[in-house]
Amino acid sequence: MNERPKVLVVYYTQTGQLKRIIDHVLAPLEGKADFTFEELVPVTPFPFPWGKQQFYDTMPETVQSTPRGIEPLKVDVNAHFDLVILAYQPWFLSPSQPTAAFLQSEAGKQLLKGKKVITLLGSRNMWLNAQERVKNYLHQAGSTLVGNIVLVDKSPNLISVITILRWAFKGKKEATRFLPQAGVQENEILTSERFAGPIAAALQHDKWDTLHSELLSLDAVELLPNLVVLENKGIRAFRFWAKFISAKGGPGAASRQGRVSMYRALLLAGIFVLTPISLVTSIIQLNLKKAKLRREVDYYKGISLR
Numbered sequence: 124m125n126e127r128p129k130v131l132v133v134y135y136t137q138t139g140q141l142k143r144i145i146d147h148v149l150a151p152l153e154g155k156a157d158f159t160f161e162e163l164v165p166v167t168p169f170p171f172p173w174g175k176q177q178f179y180d181t182m183p184e185t186v187q188s189t190p191r192g193i194e195p196l197k198v199d200v201n202a203h204f205d206l207v208i209l210a211y212q213p214w215f216l217s218p219s220q221p222t223a224a225f226l227q228s229e230a231g232k233q234l235l236k237g238k239k240v241i242t243l244l245g246s247r248n249m250w251l252n253a254q255e256r257v258k259n260y261l262h263q264a265g266s267t268l269v270g271n272i273v274l275v276d277k278s279p280n281l282i283s284v285i286t287i288l289r290w291a292f293k294g295k296k297e298a299t300r301f302l303p304q305a306g307v308q309e310n311e312i313l314t315s316e317r318f319a320g321p322i323a324a325a326l327q328h329d330k331w332d333t334l335h336s337e338l339l340s341l342d343a344v345e346l347l348p349n350l351v352v353l354e355n356k357g358i359r360a361f362r363f364w365a366k367f368i369s370a371k372g373g374p375g376a377a378s379r380q381g382r383v384s385m386y387r388a389l390l391l392a393g394i395f396v397l398t399p400i401s402l403v404t405s406i407i408q409l410n411l412k413k414a415k416l417r418r419e420v421d422y423y424k425g426i427s428l429r
């Protein structure tokens with residue numbers, strides 16, 4: 124009897140949204156592969172709901188890739204896996220701290236070495252820079268990215284900023300009279316089972332070179348050009364603020380809270396000013412530098428690393 128392929132799923136989730144996404148994507152594979160789940164556990168938990176100051180104070184170390192550590196992994200890092208699914212969420216345009224801690228750890232690198240990896244994201248809608256970072260970590264660990272699936276909140280950008288902050292600060296996810304439910308739309312989660320087919324076929328035939336294009340044909344990654352423009356502007360601002368804040372002290376230090384508050388005020392103003400500006404910029408670029416912006420969009424939809 125042929126052995127079933129072995130799949131390791133590494134993930135972290137605060138609200139359970141990402142775990143639901145994983146479960147839906149993998150449901151049709153039940154009985155066709157053996158799954159090991161490794162939930163990343165920060166040494167000190169990140170709160171949910173978040174205190175406002177605490178939330179913004181988490182930005183510098185997230186952006187600067189100096190995350191809070193995680194508990195030792197439970198999985199045997201030398202065990203054989205045919206596939207690793209790395210499920211993560213972006214925080215501040217970067218991989219969430221537990222994800223970065225995993226990717227930086229010796230155990231994580233050992234585990235990923237020589238493995239095929241699919242990344243699976245549950246995000247608001249700004250994940251490009253985070254994925255670039257993850258691609259770099261995977262490359263350094265000697266693994267091969269064979270597919271990427273991104274679930275986003277499809278509400279307009281400014282609406283999803285409001286709903287996610289309400290969710291993060293008050294724990295309230297449900298819709299109101301004026302606002303939709305926060306997070307990835309329920310229908311997107313339920314229909315993510317469609318990605319299991321190509322993954323099952325790749326596992327069965329150990330054939331990975333066409334997996335990502337098959338996933339793309341199922342709309343595994345949808346990307347609006349204005350978000351490429353917005354994210355490029357955003358990450359530059361975040362890097363500046365991360366340096367400015369961390370120069371005054373480490374996570375939670377009283378000495379840096381004045382700067383955290385400045386960043387807090389400017390971030391929200393920035394999002395509301397920059398969103399319409401980048402929409403206009405992207406429309407101009409789509410006309411004037413059409414080929415270049417299209418190339419960027421294609422690059423971010425793909426799995427190569429430049």
Ligand SMILES: Cc1cc2nc3c(=O)[nH]c(=O)nc-3n(C[C@H](O)[C@H](O)[C@H](O)COP(=O)(O)O)c2cc1C
Nearest residue numbers: 136137138141212213214215216245246247248249
């Ligand atoms: C601190 C923090 C920062 C976040 N930053 C981003 C971001 O930059 N881009 C994005 O698309 N989503 C962002 N999100 C949303 C998360 O990616 C994720 O979709 C949400 O927190 C639910 O994930 P969960 O499975 O951990 O509950 C952020 C969430 C948190 C808590």
